[in-house]
Amino acid sequence: MRKLTYLLPILFVALIALLSSIFIVDEREKALVLQFGQIKSVKEDPGLAFKIPLIQEVVRYDDRILSLDTPPTEVTPSDDRRLVVDAFARYRIADVVQFRQAVGVGGLRAAEDRLEGILNAQIRAVLGSEGVTSNTILSSDRSTLMSRITDQARARSLPLGLDVIDVRLKQTNLPAQNLDATFARMRAEREREAADEIARGEEAAQRVRAQADRTVVELVSEARRESEITRGEADALRNAIFAEAFGADPDFFEFYRSLAAYEKSLKGENSTMVITPDSEFFEFLKGDGLD
Template sequence: MARAIYILPALILLAVAALSSIYIVDEREKALVLQFGQVKAVREEPGLGFKIPVIQEVVRYDARILGLQTQPLEVTPADERRVIVDAFARWRIIDLVEFRESVGNGGINTAQIRLERIMTAAIREVLGSVNSDRVLSEDRIPLMVQIRDIARRQSASLGIEVIDVRLTRTDLPQQNLAATYARMRAERQREAADEIARGNEAAQRIRAAADREVVEVTSAANAQAEVIRGQAEAERNRILAEAYTRDAEFFAFSRSLQAYRNALTTEDTSIVLTPDSQFFRYLDGSRPTAP
């Protein structure tokens, strides 16, 4: 009976010790087994592990790809136009022992702080060597690659790997936006004025060519009309001359009728002539010989 009193607590202590010596590593984690602060084992594969109770402890770290969003940073590019930039970095732990020695008990949070400092320095170094137009353009992939390579080299001593860097924001400071918009507006207005001037010049050339063509066509038409008119007049005179030679009396009579038609165009026409005028020689019943 006395033995049972001592055996039961011993069994309980053994069970507790056995349970505390077992630890589980999740597939999303990596673990270090520490003994008095020193690394005794590294577990990067998921599954069960064993440690010495009380003496050893297990420190777990996230094995997944982690993200870091930097704070907005004011950068001065080569052309002295300040821009506001922030970036997003993706990174992961690749060496647990080196990571533990670099960040100590701070873990992921300390690594994030140190990586952000590295990122800030890399952003200033890369963007400070180019003009702001490249920073503000949509094609910023070469700049992001340079920032990633610098951050990767400088963060290797932390036991981490920078996988990718993206510039998520590249804007001008608020006080520079108005001046930039005014300059862009002036450039667009200048381009519009140039286009309008070129359009007016082209329109003037087309108008002048059209006017010259109208003058040429009109002149040619007038010349042709004069030729036709001259030919018609000549033919008319020929016909009249031929008719005159055939019957001079009839020709005189016809010309007199035409003169009467032209003179007596309206009903209220009045003509004052002497009685012996030759004008009405075909209206008084006589047929005098044509002079």
């Protein structure tokens, strides 16, 4: 009974020590076994692992692909049109030993702060390089620029034990102070184009009006010419008829001419004429003008 009394505490302590020495490595993580801050072993395979209780500790790191959103970064392409770029990166911890040595106890937060600085620097370097304009950034060449940023960021993050898988530009906007100037320039360009269109329309309208006026003048002139010809032909025919009639009966023709003169002279209220009594004008009104 006395032996059992001493054995139970020993077994209890041994059980606690055994349980404290066992830890589980999840399939989504990697683990480092540290002894007084020094790396003793790396556990990358999922399953059970062991450590020395109280002396060694386990530090776990996520083995999945992680994402990092960078704050908006202002860049100046070669055409000096400033842009605000919003990007994000996907990365993973490739070497946990190198990662621990690089960031120490700061862990993932310290690593992301340093990775953010690398990304911002490479975004400015690539988008501000020679030959890269704002139009290039907004065109189909954008994918090539993102690949360049990814390659350069990966090369500079390897000493941190990180592998940058991809860098993407989410948004590319103009700075707020440039929006008004840009909108004003766009408005001026649209107004200039509208003025050009209006001027071309006025010019075309003037040509159409001038052609129409010319056509009207030509048609009127042609009509007048034809009417004058017709009138002249009619007058000639009338004169020929008058001449023929005058030749056939000169006395009747003279009588007809006198009646036409009377009709024109004695029209309306104009029935009074002052002439000499022996005037030939009223010869046919005397009663003996015709036989």
